[in-house]
Amino acid sequence: MQVVEPWVVLTFAATIFLIGLGGLMLRRNILVILMCIELMLNSVNLSFVTFSRMHGDMAGQVSVxxxxxxxxxxxxxGxxxxxxxxxxxxxxxTDDIRLLRE
Amino acid sequence: MLGLILLFPLIGFLINGLWYAVLQAPQGRKKAGSLATGLVASSAIFLSFAVGVVAFVQLAGMPEGARVIENNLFSWIKVGGLSLDFVLRVDPLSSLFVLVIAGIGTLIHVYSIGYMSHDETPGRFFAYLNLFCFSMLVLVLGGALPLLFLGWEGVGLCSYLLIGYWYQDIEKAKAGKKAFIANRVGDLGFLLGMFLIYTTFGTMDFSALREVVVQRFGGMAPAGAELAAVTGICLLLFVGCTGKSAQIPLYVWLPDAMAGPTPVSALIHAATMVTSGIYLVARLDFLYALSPTALEVMAWVGGLTAFVAATIAVVQTDIKRVLAYSTVSQLGYMFLACGVGATGAGVFHVITHAFFKALLFLGAGSVIHGMHEEQDILKMGGLKKHMPRTFLVVTVAWLAICGLPPFSGFFSKDEILWMAFASNQGNRVLWALGLLTAMMTAFYMTRMWIHTFMGSERFDHHKVHPHESPIVMVAPLYVLAVLSAAGGFMGVPHASWLAHWLEPIVPHVVPAEGVNHSMEWVLMAVSVAVALLGMFAAHRLFRDLRRPEALKARWAFIHKVLWNKWFVDELYEGALIRPIGRVSQALWRGFDVAVIDRIVLGFGRASEWSGQTLRLAQTGSLQAYAVFLLLGLVLTLGYMIYGLV
Structure with missing residues (x-):
């Protein structure tokens, strides 16, 4: 059975995380921002699962x-x-919502 | 049981005080009259007197040398190693003071019912008066120095409140303030003395202190550092006494204290509070006996005060002022007695003086009351006819203070003069000073008596109609007159019940060796002769009012000095009060405003400025916060991985 190498998955997760982060900082629509956050969380989940499998430790899965x-x-x-x-x-x-300023 | 002595005046104070403060004052209702409030206050202090008599009888029934009743009410202060109980103790000395305070206090309360009948707020007056009696009784019943100090401060407060009782008059309010401040100066000495006692002997309870002192010195004279400590304690406490008991240099408040109602002058500023200094010295007699220096200072201060105050009293024309300086002078006598080691004689004079001086003050109050608030003796005269009862009792008091036998003043004053002459610490100069004072006392009291009751009527007949005071005021005077006349027999020389009674507290003094005992009778005759001389001189001089005027013109300078009280008030004003005021002003402007205020304001300005600056970072933009978040995250990670860059 073909096993996916861990580094592939980790790179994939990091890419998704950066996409989410970029969206979070650049987009102005709150709906999109929420989706970006979701993206980041799930990329982290992916990393957790990968590490869990690499080390044979179930704690990562629990964190997920x-x-x-x-x-x-x-x-x-949200x-x-x-x-x-x-x-x-x-x-x-978000440009219209600056209530915290004053 | 001793708690009851304190409880009654306290209850009286609470009843009258709350009644006045809660029910009368805020609503501007018609105030309760002097009869209702006065009856409450008088019965309170009378009950206290009754318990005092019971305590006295119990003491008398105990074996000699073990006469003490002690009540431990509750644990008062517990800090670190210091544990202080609220102990009340009655022994022969304090039992006498309790009787004098509560007894004369009762008479004066009753008298006040009449005297304050035209006053607007008698409830307040009687509340203060009861509070005073409570504090004074704490002072004499307290078994430890801090407790005595509690009473000491309490009477100071009440004295202030009562001197300034008619506080709408700014002069009277000022007199109260002056009394309070002069007393505070003395209290500083008292406090320091108390601390020094605690560090030196490790206890502040009187009986424990006595034991420690006896154990440590055991009849031997202390030397070196210990002598210095004992002398320091005695002198510091004596500073407290000069404040409370109006001695040089702090006596200036007492004459001004006459601004208060006359019963207050009689109770506080003649009979009780001002004698608390003597009480303190008598209480710590075992300590004072160890320090010849302190005794000598005390004798000289007392003798000089007696003399100076008497010279001032000679020319004053305000009836209450004459009596005030006379009080200062008599207090000087008492300290003279303590200073020559004859504390028993001092206490004796406290008691007789309480009788006749309270009587004089109340008599003066009766005169003032009958003369519609006139206090100048030059505007009186011929009152014998109008106020025969007052005349009678004041005459008794006059004979007593002049020191004619068999009136009470003779016995106590003579014992003091004899001790000043004969005891080990006494000397001829002190005796001569005392004798001179005795002559002047006879002189100015006769002057006052003649001006008030004899001669022509110098008041305006259309405005003033002198009348005898009501029975409620005269009755206490009769009681005091009997006491003034016969009170001296408790201390007849060589058969003195009083000296015997006080023996456990203040040992009997024996004349120094080489003094002939027959001298005692000679001196007695001399002092009577001197008193008669003073009275005769005053009689000759003031029979015709033109003669003192001529004398005044001839000795204008001396009269001016005496009339202005030796310019002591002016001296204090120039040498102390104004410089202190100026220094305070300089510190206020130069340090408080310029430095401290600036520092405090600087902190305010700094936080305001930094807030203004930092708020620029708060843009309110969600993305900006996200960037900061990321930045922080990156920095933290970088720190964790690479350490500080």
Whole structure:
């Protein structure tokens, strides 16, 4: 059976992480930003699983479950906030939302 | 049981004080009259007197040498190695003081019912008066120095409150302030003395202290560092006494204290509070006996105060001021007695002086009351006819203070003069000073008596209608008159009940060797002769009012000095008060405003500026925060991997 080399998977995960990070910093749409965060979390999951397999240690797999649960909660709250924000401000663009400044 | 002595005046204070402060003052209601409030206060102090008598009888029933009742009420202070209980103790000395304070206090409370009948806030007055009695009783009942100090400060506070009782008059408020500040100066000495006792002997309880002192010195005179410590303690505590008991150099507050209502002058500034210095010295007699230097200082200060105050009293025309300087002078006598080692004689004079001086003050109050608040004796005269009862009792007090036998003042004053002459620490100069003072005392008291009651009526008949005071004021005067007349018999020379009673606290003094015992009778005759001389001179001089005027014109300079009280107030003003004021001003402007304020304001400005600057970093842009986050992450990772770059 063809086994995928770990470094391939790790490189793949790092790439996805950087894509997410770039999106997080560059995009202005909050919906997209949330998706980018999701992307980053999942790339981390991928790395965890890979390391877990490399070292034969189940702790990595357990972490993944935690992250999935937290990510689910986070996206639920994030989307809720997003809807509330859109209802009050009629916008989901971060350039329009600088309430913390003053 | 001893707690009860304190409890009654405290309850009286609370009843009157709360009644006034909670129910009357805020709502501007009609104030309770002097009868209701006065009855509460008088019965409170009378009950206290009754318990005091019971305690006295119990003491008398105990075997000699073991006469002490001690009540440990509660544990008061517990800090580190210091553990202090609230111990009340009655022994022969404090039992006498309790009787004098509560007894004369009762009479004066009753008298005040009449005297304060026209006052607007008698509730406040009686509350203060009860609080004073409470503090004074704490002072004499306290079994340890800090407890005595508690009472000492308490009476100071009450004295301040009562001197400034009519505080709407700015002069009276100032007099209260002056008394308080002069007393604070003395209290500093007291505190330092107390600390020194604790560091030297390790205890502040009187009976324990006595044991330690006896054990350490055992009748031997201390030497070297220990002598220095004992002398220091005695002198520092004596500084406290000069404040409270109005001696040179801190006596200046007492004459001004006459701004208070007259019963206050009688109770606080003649009979009780001002004698607390003598009480302290008598209480620590075992310590003072070890320090000849302190005794000598005390004798000289007392003798000089007696003399100087008497000279001032000779020319004053305010009836209460004459009595005030007379009080300072008599207190000087008491310290003279303590200073020559005859503390028992000092305590004796405290008691007789309390009788006749309270009587004089109350009599003066009765005169002032009858004369519609006139205090100048030059505007009185001929009151014998209008106020026969007051005249009678004041005459008794006058004879007592002049020192004529068999009135009380004769016995105590004579014992002091004899001791000043004959005891080991005494000498001829001190005796002569005392004798001279005795003559002047007779002189100025006769002057006051003649000006007030004899001669022509110099007041305005249309405005002033002198009348005898009501019975509630006169009755206490009669009691005091009996005491002034007969009180001296408790200390008849060679058969003195008082000296015997006080023996466990203040040992009996024997005359120095080489002094002939028959001298005692000669000196007695001399002092009576001198008193008669003073009275006669005053009688000759003031029979015709033109003669003192002529004398005044001839000795204008001396009169001016005496009239202005030796310019002591002006001296203090120029030498102390103004320089201190100027230094304080300089420190305020130059240091407080210029340095401290600037530092504090600088901190404020610095935080304001840094806040303004740093808030620029807060853009509010989500992405910017994300970049900072990343930056922080990268820096942290870089630090973890490569260490500090």
């Amino acid at each position: 479950f935690f992250i999935i649960v937290v990510a689910a909660a986070e996206s639920a709250v 989307l809720g906030l997003l809807i509330a924000m859109f209802r009050t401000l009629r916008s989901v663009d």
